[in-house]
Amino acid sequence: MTDRPIRVRFAPSPTGMLHVGGLRTALYNFLFARKNGGTFILRIEDTDQGRFVEGALEGLVRSLEGIGVIPDEGVFLRDDPNTPERVASRHSETYPGVSEVGTYGPYIQSERLKLYAGYAEKLIESKKAYRCFCSRERLDLLREKQTADHEAPKYDKLCLSLSDEEVSRRIAAGEPSVIRLDVPEDRDDIVFHDLVRGDVTINARNIDDQILVKTDGYPTYHLASVVDDRLMEITHVIRGEEWLPSTPKHVLLYEAFDWQVPEFAHLPLLLNPDKSKLSKRQGDVAVEDYLAKGYLPEALINFVALLGWNPGQGSTKEVFTLPELSEAFDFSQVNRSGAVFDTRKLDWLNAQYIKVLPIGELATRVTPFLREKPFFLSASEDRKTADYIGRVALIGQERLSVLSAIGDEHPFFFAEPVIDPSLLPWKGNDREMTAESLEKARILLAGLSDSEWTRERLGEILLEAAGEKRGDFLWPLRVALSGAKQSPPPQDIAWVIGKDATLSRIIEAQNVL
Ligand code: GLU
Numbered sequence: 001m002t003d004r005p006i007r008v009r010f011a012p013s014p015t016g017m018l019h020v021g022g023l024r025t026a027l028y029n030f031l032f033a034r035k036n037g038g039t040f041i042l043r044i045e046d047t048d049q050g051r052f053v054e055g056a057l058e059g060l061v062r063s064l065e066g067i068g069v070i071p072d073e074g075v076f077l078r079d080d081p082n083t084p085e086r087v088a089s090r091h092s093e094t095y096p097g098v099s100e101v102g103t104y105g106p107y108i109q110s111e112r113l114k115l116y117a118g119y120a121e122k123l124i125e126s127k128k129a130y131r132c133f134c135s136r137e138r139l140d141l142l143r144e145k146q147t148a149d150h151e152a153p154k155y156d157k158l159c160l161s162l163s164d165e166e167v168s169r170r171i172a173a174g175e176p177s178v179i180r181l182d183v184p185e186d187r188d189d190i191v192f193h194d195l196v197r198g199d200v201t202i203n204a205r206n207i208d209d210q211i212l213v214k215t216d217g218y219p220t221y222h223l224a225s226v227v228d229d230r231l232m233e234i235t236h237v238i239r240g241e242e243w244l245p246s247t248p249k250h251v252l253l254y255e256a257f258d259w260q261v262p263e264f265a266h267l268p269l270l271l272n273p274d275k276s277k278l279s280k281r282q283g284d285v286a287v288e289d290y291l292a293k294g295y296l297p298e299a300l301i302n303f304v305a306l307l308g309w310n311p312g313q314g315s316t317k318e319v320f321t322l323p324e325l326s327e328a329f330d331f332s333q334v335n336r337s338g339a340v341f342d343t344r345k346l347d348w349l350n351a352q353y354i355k356v357l358p359i360g361e362l363a364t365r366v367t368p369f370l371r372e373k374p375f376f377l378s379a380s381e382d383r384k385t386a387d388y389i390g391r392v393a394l395i396g397q398e399r400l401s402v403l404s405a406i407g408d409e410h411p412f413f414f415a416e417p418v419i420d421p422s423l424l425p426w427k428g429n430d431r432e433m434t435a436e437s438l439e440k441a442r443i444l445l446a447g448l449s450d451s452e453w454t455r456e457r458l459g460e461i462l463l464e465a466a467g468e469k470r471g472d473f474l475w476p477l478r479v480a481l482s483g484a485k486q487s488p489p490p491q492d493i494a495w496v497i498g499k500d501a502t503l504s505r506i507i508e509a510q511n512v513l
Pocket of ligand 1: 011012013045225238239240243
């Protein structure tokens with residue numbers, strides 16, 4: 001481990017919503033920084049203007065902040081309470097809704113463009129890089145020939161032999177060119193350390209003379225990323241496995257600049273249960289989609305943390321708060337092999353979090369979901385109060401695995417049920433016996449005072465009245481109150497809907513019987 005202060009970064013390109021894979025990368029960076037007293041930086045890599053998506057940067061920052069993976073430094077939403085006031089906060093020139101915080105800024109690559117070309121020029125001066133004027137047509141032909149000859153496609157260094165005078169002349173004549181890194185042909189294997197994989201050795205023979213600056217003067221990802229990691233004093237580069245093939249190129253760049261190579265950690269791929277690579281085509285992968293469906297941010301964080309990491313040492317603990325994760329996280333417990341994204345596990349974890357939410361908070365969190373449901377919208381006003389929703393939430397809490405499912409199994413809390421008379425009699429009982437039970441329940445419940453109308457007391461009273469033959473008494477009452485084949489016990493429904501609705505539903509059942 002380095003003796004420099006630990007600094008890590010999440011460096012998304014703003015090309016869409018925050019994906020669960022991106023969240024995992026951000027989270028592992030965050031946890032590693034927390035565990036080691038380091039700094040977690042959010043940097044935006046937007047040099048590929050062709051992939052620019054309006055609003056994507058703001059969306060990414062909002063998703064991270066919304067879920068609680070909040071950077072110490074870098075890019076923040078301008079009006080967000082999480083934005084640290086302290087150091088060198090400045091508003092972004094290109095993105096009006098965004099502020100940049102920290103002394104290593106700007107943190108948005110499109111605001112650092114001037115800097116990269118200068119670094120590439122330095123490499124030309126030290127003969128580590130060169131100008132290349134080869135046309136697309138020539139490069140295509142070269143690739144076709146190499147492929148036909150079963151050789152790895154790779155630039156043939158034609159322009160490396162151009163004299164300085166010729167290069168100057170062609171630039172002055174306005175000929176387009178790129179800057180390439182010169183990877184020596186006799187270069188030894190490239191070795192770098194990865195916190196997940198240990199020492200990784202890559203044969204340098206197939207490594208191309210990568211482009212550092214494109215014809216339009218923009219840096220490539222490789223150059224911008226290495227320069228920024230150096231200037232921002234990043235000690236550990238933690239990113240998805242899909243970036244592993246870029247790492248030897250980066251190591252060569254660090255060497256060309258004579259800069260210290262950071263440590264790397266490449267996180268395992270995310271897989272579907274059939275082991276195919278998790279992709280946007282297979283359903284939802286955006287963090288916002290999960291939140292919109294009623295997954296709690298804390299459950300999603302917990303789930304994503306376990307995609308490739310486990311607490312180790314024989315621990316079977318699966319429910320972790322963010323501070324617990326920060327305490328327990330360690331790269332020695334991150335797997336190399338792909339992590340299966342199992343939404344059943346997410347549902348299970350979400351249910352664990354829902355079960356322990358204080359009821360007032362659960363009620364607050366389910367309310368926006370209720371407001372989208374027709375049965376709620378058409379309910380009477382006294383069934384839309386915070387108190388009423390709290391009672392519904394309490395009854396639903398045990399079985400709820402996503403917030404958005406609130407009330408779906410219990411529409412009778414909001415609308416009067418339609419009662420099917422054939423459902424009312426308990427097994428083998430006739431109409432008379434059923435009518436007797438309903439009347440007994442009606443008289444009993446009509447005689448209760450407000451103070452007896454609690455969930456517990458109603459339960460005691462009804463069970464006592466039912467005696468040995470519970471079904472005879474409780475089944476018709478339950479059906480009268482719910483209209484359903486399955487529902488919570490009658491005392492719970494009576495408690496939620498209150499005395500008046502309880503009595504009127506019993507009378508309605510008596511009428512239809
Ligand atoms: N901008 C790259 C991305 O979109 C970052 C890769 C890296 O972390 O180096 O994921």
